Amino acid sequence: MQRRILIAGGAGFLGSHLVDRLLRRHDVEKIVILDNLWTGTRGNLAHIDDKRAAFVEGSAESFATDERFDEILHLASPASPPWYMRDPIRVIQANVHGALNLRNLLKPGGRFCFTSTSEVYGDPLISPQPESYRGSVDCTGPRSSYDESKRCTESLLFECNRVYGMDIRIVRLFNVYGPRTRIDDGRAVSNFIGQALTSGVLTVYGDGRQSRSWGYVDDIADALERFFWRDHIDYIGPLNIGNDREIAVVDVAEYITKLVPGTRIEYLPPVPQDPTNRCPDLTLARKVLPGWSASIPYETGVRETLEWFKHIVRTSEAVPLAPAPVFLDR
Template sequence: MVRILVAGGLGFIGSHLVERLLRRDDLDECLVVDNLWTGCPQNLDHVLDPRLRVLIADVEQASFDGRFDEIYHLASPASPPWYMAEPLRTISANVIGAMRLLEVLAPGGQFAFTSTSEVYGEPQVSPQPESYRGSVDCTGPRASYDESKRCVEAMLFEARRVLGVRVKVVRLFNVFGPRTRVDDGRAVSNFISQGLRGAPLTIFGDGAQTRSWGYIDDIAEALERYFWRDGVDFAGPLNIGNDREISVLEVARYVQGFFPGTPIVHLAPAPQDPSNRRPDLTTARRVLPGWRCAVPYEEGVVRTIAWFRAEMGLEDAAPARAMPAALSAGAANAHRFATSRGVGI
C-alpha cells in the first residue's frame, strides 16, 4: 500500500489532483498539507474518504510522521498579484518546501512537481518546447515565482542525477476552471467575478497578449496519467496545457457576452507581462498518447461561470446568458477545425 503527501492539496489544482488520487485502490493514506494561503478548505469538504488527512501548516515547517512513497509539490501561489505581494514567502514555499519534502521521501519513492510555463519568461520562440531555455529576468518583479520554480526544477534533476531520486516535472500553462479563488487575480477568473458583480472587465494593457487556456478537467487528466496511471517512465520536464492560443482581449469580449452592458476597461500594463504563451505539445503527445485538451475554452468559461455564481452566493440571481449564438458557433467551428487537424484545443 502507498502513502502519499500532497503539498498544496487544498488549492485549485491540488484539490482536483487529490480527488483523483483517492480513486486509487493501492492508496493507504493521502496526507494534504496546506497553509490556506491560497488554498480553501471547502475545496475538499465534500470528500469523506477516511484515507484523507489534512494538516494545516506551512510545508517548510510541517512535522510529518514517517516517510511517503509519493510526494506531490504544488505549494505555491500561481497568480501574479499573490506572489508579487509576498515574494520571499513564495520563494520559500517553492524552494525550502521542496527541500523539506525531499527529506520525507521514502527510498525509491517518486517526487512530482508542478512547475510553470513562466520559466520561459518573455519567449522569443512560439510555441515553446521544453528544450527552450527561455528569455527570463532573474531580478524582475515576477522572479520570485519564475525563478523559484526554475530552482526547484534544477534541484530535482540534480537529486535525480546524483542521488537517483525518481522525479517527474510538469510545466503547466494557464489553467482555469472551478475552484479558482474568486479573488485569484488572473484573467479568466477576474473577468467572470467582475461580470457577476456588474463591474467593468479590466484588462491590463491592450489585451493583445496571448495565453493558452487549459480547462482544469483536461489538465488534471494529464497529471493523473503522467504522474501515476500510465506508468510513464519520463522525468520531464513536460509541457501540459492547451496549444490553442487566444488573446486576453478575445477572452474578455467572450465573457462580456454573458453580461450585457458590462464595459471593458483598459488599465496600465502589468509589469513584464509575457506577450505570448503557447506550449509545444510534441513530447506530451508522445508520452501521453491520445491526450489533448478536449474542452474548448468557451465551454470551460460557461462551466466556470456556473461555479463562480454558486461560490459567490448568486444562485438566485438572474443567470448569465447561455453561450452567445455567434460565439457558440465560433466555438464549435474552432473545435471542428482543431479536431480535423488533430490539434488539442
C-alpha cells in the same frame, strides 16, 4: 500495494482537483493533504468524505512527521502574480525549501512529483516554447521569485534524480483556469468572471489582442494523472502541460459579456511588461502521454467556471476581488 501519498498544496485550486483524482485510485491507503491555507481554502476540500484523506494545516518547508510516503506531490506555491509578488520570500521558501524538506519524507524508491511552470521560460523569445528552450528570465526582476524558485526546484529535483536515483516527475504548467480558482486570484479569466458578477465592468488592458493559452483544469489534471501516477516511464520531465490553442484576451471577455447580460468591457492602458504570448509546444506531451489532449474548448470551460463562481458569490457574504491594477496571466 497500498500507498501513502502526501500532497503539499492540496487545498489549492489545482491541488484539490488532484486530491479528487487521487481518491479515485484503489491502490491508495492514505492521503495527507498538507496546506498552509495561504492561497488554498478549506472550502476546496469541503466536499471530500473519505476516511483515507487527512488534512494537515502546515507549510511544505517546515512540515515534519515520522511518516514516510510512497508518492509526494509538491504543489505548495501560489501561482498568480499578485499573490506571489506580495510575499516573494515566502514563495522561494515554499518552492525550494519546501522541496528540500519534503524529499526527506519520501520512502526509499518513492516518487516526487513537482508542478513547475511555463514561467521558467520568462518572456520567451520563441513561440511556442519547447522544453529545451532555456528561457529568458530576469533573475533580479519583480517576478523572479516565482520564476527562479521554480527553476531552482527543477534543478534540485533533477540532481536528486541524477545523484540519488530519486524517481521524479516534473511538469511545466501553462495557464490553468476553472472552478476553485480564487475569485481574488488576479488572473484574467477569474477576474473577468468576478467583475461580470459584481461590478459588471470587465477591464481589458491594452487592446486585448494579446493572446493566452488557457488550459481548463479538467484537461490539466487529466495530464497530471497520466504522468504522475504512472510507475514506469521513460521520460521524467520537464514536460509542458497546457492548452496550445491561443485565444485573445478580449475574445474571452466578450464571450463572458454575452453570458452575463448587462455587463460591458472597459479598456485600460496596457500593463508594463505584459508578455504578448506564452504558448506550449506540446510535441513531447503528445508522445509521453499518448491519447491526452487539452480538448475542452474555452467556451465550455468558461461556462463551467462561471457557474461555479455564481455559486460562490451566492453563498459567500464577502467576496474579495483582486485589487487594481490587475496583472493579466503571463
